[in-house]
Amino acid sequence: MKPISPPYRAILAALLCASSLASYAVTDSKASRFYEDALGRYEKHDMPGAIIQLKNALQIDKNMLPVQVLLGKALLANGEAATAEVALLEALRLGVNRAEVVLPLAEAFIAQGKQKLLLEQSQFNPAGLPPGTQVQLLLLRASASADLGDPRGALKGIEEARVVDGRSPEVWLAEVPVRIRARQFAEANVAVERALALAPNSAEVRYQKGALLHVQGNLRAAVAAYDAALQIDPKHIEARVARAGVAIDLGKDADAAKDVAELQRLSPREPRAAYFKALLAERSGNSAAVRTALAEVTSLLDPVPPSFVQYRPQLLMLNGLAHYGLKEPEKAKPYFESFQRVQGNSPVSKLLAQIYMSEGNFTRATELLEDYIKVQPGDGQALTLLAGANMAQGRNAKATAIMQQVLATKDAPEFRTALGLSLIGGGKTGDAIVQLETAFKDPKQTQAGTALVGLYLRDGQTAKAVAIADQLVKLQPNNAGFSNLLGMAQAQAGVLPAAKAAFERAVQLDDKLLEAKINLARVDIAAKSYDSATTRLAAILKVDDKNIDAMYEMANLSDRRGQPAETLRWLQKASDIAGPKEFRPDTSLVELHLRNRAPALALEAAKRLLAKAPDYLPSLLVYGRAQLANGDVEGAKSTFSGATRFADFNAAQQTEIATLQMAGNNPAGATYSLEKALSSRPDYLPAMAMMVDIELSQGAPAKAEQRARQVLAQTPKRAIGYSLLGDVAQARGQTAAAIDAYRRAHQAEPSSETLLRLFRALSGQAGGKPALQLAEQWVKAHPQDLVVRRALADSYARAENYPAARSNYEILLKAKPDDIGAMNYLVNVLLRLKDPSAIAMGEKALVLAPANANVIDTLGWALFQSGKADQADRALQLLRDARLREPGNPEIRYHLAAVLAQSGRNTEARDELDAALNDGRNFEGLTAAQALRKTLR
Known part of the structure; x- marks a missing residue:
């Protein structure tokens, strides 16, 4: 029993407090109402409302113990573990019994990743607590031990709890x-x-x-x-x-x-529900909904302190997967790495390995996958990734062996997909197509289908590519990516209206799919809807001013519009902001300079690209081309030899290299490249056809004929075999046999290409009349065939049938107003016809192609031919410009010499004529140049 206080003490206390009793009573009452309201909200799970009312109460009296306890619990339930800890510790300071708050305080510690402190601090000692609380606390401590990777400590804590109850x-x-x-x-x-x-x-x-x-x-x-x-x-x-x-x-x-x-x-706010929404949206092909759901996951988990999630493998994995699905590998990586430390050798190892591979860290990826495969030896996807990592390190044989071993164990579509993809990496596209075609017999193997579309497009098999892409769209009609892929296939097949519809469908399904929007701009450019393309690209750049694809297409658009300065500006701007693995702007800069006959600038740009990407095959190829343009044949030969090693057994790439090697007069190197191409794809027609050309150039018609007959046996219903036999006959001087073979080729596959071969063979017969009749009949039946019409117009011009040539060039320009070549030829034809409109047409061509030496030369010559004295100075200025741009062109030097001679600059004129005539090449003005030179002795 407590001692009774003396009466005077109670009286004294009453006297001392009397003056303030009334005000405290009012304050306590208001704070209590806030507390009671908060308690009601807490019980109804309205945590935000409860927290507000509890804070209102604390504004009145911060020492209210019930308020601090309830506030701690409400904050914890609302996911605010750190502030919950503060409130609960304050409650302990104010004197709350430890048993009242020890459990929520322990939960707050675990939520913040303070498992180690939970096991060390004395306030979490179970001794002295009620049995029920002891059990719960011991189980929380066991959970903390498990999080720390101490299963023995966890089981010990559980056993202690069992001793209690x-x-x-x-x-x-x-x-x-x-x-x-x-x-x-x-x-x-x-x-x-x-x-x-x-x-x-x-x-x-x-x-x-x-x-x-x-x-x-x-x-x-x-x-x-x-x-x-x-x-x-x-x-x-x-x-x-x-x-x-x-x-x-x-x-x-x-x-x-x-x-x-x-x-x-x-x-x-359950992040797992949001992630499930993403998975379901992906199943239905709704890529926009996928991204929205994944973004919801990251918005819920990104703000959570790392200390909270470090011991929660499910949340680590979930947020890593969400960021990975959003194509944010740099954000996914730390979550996957933390998950890997807690729970290694799980399927997350594969995703983390892919991130390492994307960063070029193939050694780490290999180590990770090898450890995982020891636990899961039959995981085909992991083995495929391991094969890819090995290929990236040059271990192609090991990569192939891995995948073949997997397939021997189990013949499953997904393994064939994996093997096909690994074969692509090794450059064995022929074998890859076989595996992927087999895999895609299972419609679920959409990855195989997607890869097939890419391979078919690369090989020019657009019909097959469109068919597969169309099948993918039918399988997943709400998949914006597949609609975009279909559009790309249709665009390459030349079916622009269908491609545009597919791209529009992709944008409709996913308005954030910039690739489809850029593809729409590409369709506009191809359709010459330049204003529409500009609007689309400008809208993309307004949202993302560093979008390389949009800048790249702006450069393409400027190029189509004949704006070289703008083309250069956009490419340089794209190059300046391009990442370390983005080489297209630099490659295109080289291409632009080569097209503009600026070899020195091309070589400079190619050197910058090569320094940036020494192991990138296209950079080697454009560097070699720049070397050729600068006359460095030996340097180009060495560069292309290096490219051959990089291309490995990729048939398409080796054939491209062979073409460049022939341009550098290296038939031996070209032969080696083609042999590598044919070793991986013996039926690769472009390589076989080029090999026939090389064998003919080396004076081996028998070998060429044997190979051409192999092609014919392989593709008896196609034109290529007959065309190659025609080439062999031409090389042997067997004109009749050549014409017969080319005619068979054209009958097998009537096309511009087969007709032109036959056309050229017939051009030497009967003054070229049979050739002209053939082309005339073809363009009458195919008026949109601009290629054959161009050949017909050129033939008319050579035959000096200038009216007919003019008519056909004008038709060409009506169909394609920016065809600089046709426009330039038309100017020359108009000059022959003494038509004064030649100058106006030349001026128009110059506006479209101000850096084209031939265009500049033609206009300068037209001005000189006009005989007008007021045009002489401009003619000389233009011809000097053209000569500086293309000093190796004898026709341009002759034209400049003629104007110089007319101006009385005979010494300079003689120098130009000597350079033109000493070149040894034939050119249209050769006879006139020789005659002029005799007058200048």
Whole structure:
């Protein structure tokens, strides 16, 4: 019994406090109302509202103990663990019994990643607490030990909890996740059965049983357990999450969608529900919804402190997957790496390996995959990645052996897809196509289909590419990426209206798919809708002013419009901001300078590109071309030899290299490249055809004929075999046999190409009349064939049938107003016809191509030919300009010499004529140049 205070003490206290009793009573009453309202909100799970009212109460009296305790619990329930800890510690300072706050305080520590402190600080010592609290605290400490990778410590804590109360199902359930993490399924099953015997109607027990069955692969039984848990407690979040996941795995999307919707109703901030939404959206091909859902996941988890998620592998994996799906590997990487430390050798290893590979860290990727494969030796995807990592390190033989070993173990479509993709990496596209075509017999192998489209497009098999892409769109009509792929195939096939419709469909499905918007701009450029293309590209650059693709197309657009300065500006701007792995702007700068006959500038740009990307095949090729343009034949030969090694056995690339080697007069190098191409794809027609050309150039018509007949036997219904036999006959001087072969080729495949071969062979017959008749009949039946019409116009011009030539050039320009070549030829024809409009046409050509030496020369010559004295100075200025741009052109030097002589500059004129005539080449003005030179002795 407490001692009774003396009466005078009570009287004294009453006197001392009397003056302030009234005000305190009012204040306490108001704060209490805030507290009571907050308590009601807390019980209704309105945590934000409860927190506001509790803070209002603390504004009145910050020492109200109940307010601090409830505030700590409300903040914890609202996910604000750090501020919850502050409130709960303040409650302890104010004198709350430790048992009242030790459990939420321990939960706040775990939520912040303070597991180690939870095990070390004395305030979390179970001694002296009520038995029930002791059990809960011991289980929390066991969970902390498990998070720290100490399963023995976790099991010890669970055993201590059982000593306190062995009849609680929780002390048995706590063992289950620890055993599952250690893959000790038998022990986990014993624990869950003990819990089930103690609490058969517990939703948590049913859920844990389902989790154990789930991880063992018994999905049907796992779903039954999850169903039972949700029948007992429909608000059990974990059971609903797990059931939704199984439904997605089993392809039961409708069932999964119901669970996901209920999850988001019960817990609107549940990131796993958002991730499931992304998976379901991906299944339906709705890429826009996928990105929205994944962004929702990252918006929920990114703000969470790293200390909170570091011991939560599921959240680490979830946010890593979300960022990875959003194509943000740099953000996904730290989450995957943290997950890997907690739970190594899981499927996340494959994603992390892909990130390492994208960074060029193939050594780390190889180590990671090799460790994973030791645990999962039959994982075809992991083996495929390992093969890719080996190929990236030049270990192609090992990569091929890995995938062939996998396929020998199990012939599955996904493994054939993997093997096909690995073969692409090794340059064996012929073998890759075989594997991918077999794989895509299973429509689920959309990756194989996508790869096939790319391979077909690269090989020019546009019909096949369109067919596969169309099939992909039908499989997933809401997949914006597949619609975009179909558009790309249709565009390459020349079906621009269909391509435009496919790109528009892709944008409709996903307005953020910039690739489709840029492709629409490309269609506009191809259709000469330049203003529309400009509008589209400007809109993209307004949103993203560093979009390389948009800048690149702006350069292309400027080039089409004949604006070389703008083309150069856009390419330089793109080059300045291009990342370390973006080489297109630099490559195009070289191409631009080569087209503009500026070899020195081309070589300078090529050197910059080569320094940036010494192991990038296109940089080697353009560097070699720049060397050729600068007359460095030996240097180009060395460069192309290096390119051959980089291309390995890629048939298309080796054939391209062979073409360049022939341009550098290196038939031996070209032959070697073609042999490598044909070793991987013996039926690769472009390589076979080029080999015939080389054999003919080397004076081996017998070998060429044998190869041409092989091509004919391989493709008896195609033109190429007959065309090659025609080339062989031409080389042997067997004109009649050549004409017969070319005629057969044209009958097999009537096309511009086959007609032109026959046309050229007939040009030497009967004054060229049969050739002209053939071309005239063709363009009459095919008026849109500009290639043949161009050849016809050129033939008329050579035959001095200038009216007919003029008519056909004008038709060409009506169809293609920016055809500089046709325009320039027309100016020359008009000059022959003494038509004064030649100058106006020449001026128009100069506006479109102000850096083209031939255009400048033609206009200068037209001005000189006009005989007008006021045009002489400009004519001389233009011809000097043209000569500086192309000093190796004898026709230009002759034209300049004629104007110089007319101006009385005979010495300079003689120098120009000597340079033109000493070149040894034939040119149109050769006779006139020789005559002029005699007058200048």
